[in-house]
Amino acid sequence: MVRTVKPLCRLFVTTTKPLGPEPHVRFMDQATAWWGCRAAPITTPSRARLQRHAERAVPEEAQAILAAGLVAHVGLVERGQPYVIPMAYHYDPTTPQTLYLHGGHASRLLRHLASGGPAAIAVTLVDGLVFSRTALYHSVNYRSVVCFAHVTRPLDVEVAARVLEAMIARYFPGRTAGRDYDAAPPLHLDATNVVALEIEEWSAKARRGGPLGPRDHEPDAPGSAGVLDLSTPS
Numbered sequence: 001m002v003r004t005v006k007p008l009c010r011l012f013v014t015t016t017k018p019l020g021p022e023p024h025v026r027f028m029d030q031a032t033a034w035w036g037c038r039a040a041p042i043t044t045p046s047r048a049r050l051q052r053h054a055e056r057a058v059p060e061e062a063q064a065i066l067a068a069g070l071v072a073h074v075g076l077v078e079r080g081q082p083y084v085i086p087m088a089y090h091y092d093p094t095t096p097q098t099l100y101l102h103g104g105h106a107s108r109l110l111r112h113l114a115s116g117g118p119a120a121i122a123v124t125l126v127d128g129l130v131f132s133r134t135a136l137y138h139s140v141n142y143r144s145v146v147c148f149a150h151v152t153r154p155l156d157v158e159v160a161a162r163v164l165e166a167m168i169a170r171y172f173p174g175r176t177a178g179r180d181y182d183a184a185p186p187l188h189l190d191a192t193n194v195v196a197l198e199i200e201e202w203s204a205k206a207r208r209g210g211p212l213g214p215r216d217h218e219p220d221a222p223g224s225a226g227v228l229d230l231s232t233p234s
Contacts (some may be wrong), residue, residue, distance in 0.1 A: 047201055049203065050205060056206055057204065058204045059202075060204075061204050065125060065143045065145045069145075071088065072086070072099070073085070073123075075122070076120075078112055087109070090166055091170075092166065097199045100194060100195065100197070102194045102195075104191070105192070105193050107193070110195060113150070113151045114151060114154075114195065116151065118150050119149055119150065121145075121149060123145050124142055124144040125143045126140060127208070127230055128227045129227070129228040129230065130211050130228075131224065131225060132216050133221055133223035139207065139211065139212075140207065141206075141227065144206070146205075147202035148199070149197035149200060151196065152196050153196065155196055160189055165177045210227055211227075
C-alpha cells in the first residue's frame with residue numbers, strides 16, 4: 001500500500017498545473033503494473049470523438065456548419081469553476097483551422113484565452129423539431145460542431161480591423177465599411193479585442209429525417225408525427 005500511496009502523494013504535491021485526466025491515467029497504469037493486474041491500462045480517448053450516435057458523424061460538413069452558425073457557445077474552466085459563454089464569432093472556410101472571437105478586454109473569456117487557456121467551442125444549427133406519437137421519440141434535427149482550440153498569436157490593429165469587417169459582412173451580407181457604416185477607428189479597436197483561435201480537434205454531427213417511434217409510420221395510428229421545419233441555410 002505504501003508503494004501506491006507515496007507516488008500518488010508526490011504527484012499531487014509537486015504538480016503546478018490544474019490536474020486533468022492524465023495524472024489519473026498515469027497513476028492507474030503504474031498501479032496496474034504494481035498489483036500485477038492483467039486488465040488493459042486506462043487510456044484517455046480523443047476529446048472530439050463522438051461517444052453517442054457515431055453514425056451521425058458528418059466531418060465533411062464541419063466547415064460549412066461553422067460558416068453558417070451565428071452563436072458559438074465557448075466553454076472554459078477558471079479556478080475550477082466551469083463557464084459557458086455565448087459569443088458572436090467569425091469563421092472563414094478558406095482558413096479552416098482558425099476561428100475569431102471579438103469582445104472587451106475585461107471579458108473573463110478573452111482574458112482566459114489571452115493567457116493561453118484552452119477553450120471548448122460548440123456551434124449548432126437547428127433545422128427542425130421532430131414530433132412523434134411516442135414521447136420518447138420526440139427529437140431535434142440539427143447540425144453541430146464541437147471543437148477544441150487555443151489562441152495562437154496576438155493580432156495587430158490592421159488584421160483585427162479586417163477580421164471585424166469580415167465578421168460584419170458574414171452576419172450582414174453586402175454591408176461594406178465606408179459605404180454602409182463607418183470603419184472602426186484605432187480608438188475603438190484598442191477598446192476591444194479580437195483573438196484568433198487555432199482549432200486543434202473537431203467533430204461534426206447531424207440528425208436528419210422524421211420521427212422514429214414504433215407507430216410513426218402508421219398513418220391511421222392515434223396521435224400525430226412529423227417535422228416542424230426550421231432549416232438554416234448554409
